Amino acid sequence: MSGDRFGDESTSAGFSLVAVLVFMLIVSAIVVPFAVTAKTRLMIANNEVEQERLSLLAEGLANVVSSELANVSATEKLPLDATPTACRSGEFSFDIRIQDHGGLIDLNAADAHLLSLGFASLGFDLQTSEELAEAAIQFRGSTNAFAAQAEPVTSVGPPQNKQAPFESVSELQEFSALASTPLQDLYDAFTVFSKRGTLSLGRASSRLRTVLAGASGSGTSTTQGASEASTYSVQVSARRDGSGIIGQSGFMIENFPASAAGFRRLSRSPAADIIKLAATTSSGNCDALFGTEAAQILRGFAS
Incomplete structure (x- = not known):
């Protein structure tokens, strides 16, 4: 038992x-x-906080650069033709691009020839570039409203002509031939803020200079010297070593002495291609780019 x-x-x-x-x-x-979900949400929250932190840092540095641009003597140490520059502070690296709008083609003031060169810099062939230039002139309006209404809409142009000046470069994406062109590429060639029918060759981007050099002697409306600048595009990115998270800030400014900062924002600008910037820039001294006081703050931020 x-x-x-x-x-x-x-x-x-x-x-x-x-x-x-x-x-x-x-x-x-x-x-x-539940544990996996909680861990994932914590990781996402940390990434979002890091993204916001880096974006605010980039925004502040963009304001610092804009204040420097309001001082004419400070423009001598900064490349103003969209050439990327970089600096490091501790574990952080920063990329900066500044474009003087005097080195861009004004969509409302340029003639058909200069406009066509701008479109050629985007990779279009001669015929398409000329058609796009004519479409841009029709889009922005004619002195003869009745004649303008009789002009047919081109195959490369927008569905309907505005018959008024361009208010933003982004309006070019209404053109059928430009709908898939990255907005940043359009902003690298055109502006609506220079108000001049010429552009400063010394402030033009490398891609524009290449096209303009090939068109030398053909009546291209360019100036060799750097004209007095008042409008700039400023783009700043910030990232931490070993992290794929990048904070960005970009806007267009104009000199405005009535403001305490010496400038005012006109609009936001599209972010530059960070991958391209990282491949073409070498890190330098943040004191030279942002000034001694801002560089000291960065060192404290990075420590």
Whole structure:
């Protein structure tokens, strides 16, 4: 009888062990997904905080650069033709691009020839570039409203002509031939703020200079010297070593002495291609780019 009792106890213990294991499996099946979800949400929250932190840092540095541009003497140390420059402070690196709008083609003031060169810099062939230039002139309006209404809409142009000046370079994406052109590429060639029918060759981007050099002697409306600048595009990116998260800030400004900062914002600008910037820039001294006071703040931020 003792043997039967021992066998019953062993069977009972076996069932208890199986029950405990099943219970643990059920609890694990319930708890593990919650733990994984919580960990994922924490990671996402940390990434969002880092993104916001870097974006605010880039915004502040863009304001610092804009204040420097309001001082004419400060423009001598900064490239104003969209050439990327960079600096490091601790574990942080910063990329800066500044474009003087005197080195861009004004969509409202340029003639058809200069406009066509701008479109050629985007990779279009000569015929398409000329068609786009004519479409841009039709779009912005004619001195003869009745004649303008009679002009047919071109195949490369927008569905309907505005018959008013361009208010933003982004309006070019209404053109059928430009709908897929990255907005940043359009802003690298055109502006609506220079109000001049010429552009300063020394402030033009490398891509524009290449096209303009090939058109030398063909009546291109360019000036060799740097004319007095009043409008700039400023783009700043910030990132931490070992992180794929990047904070960005970009806007267009104009000199405005009535403001305490010496400038005012005109509009936001699209972000530059950070991958391209990282491949073409070498890190320098942040004191030279942002000034001694801002560089000291950065060192404290990075420590």
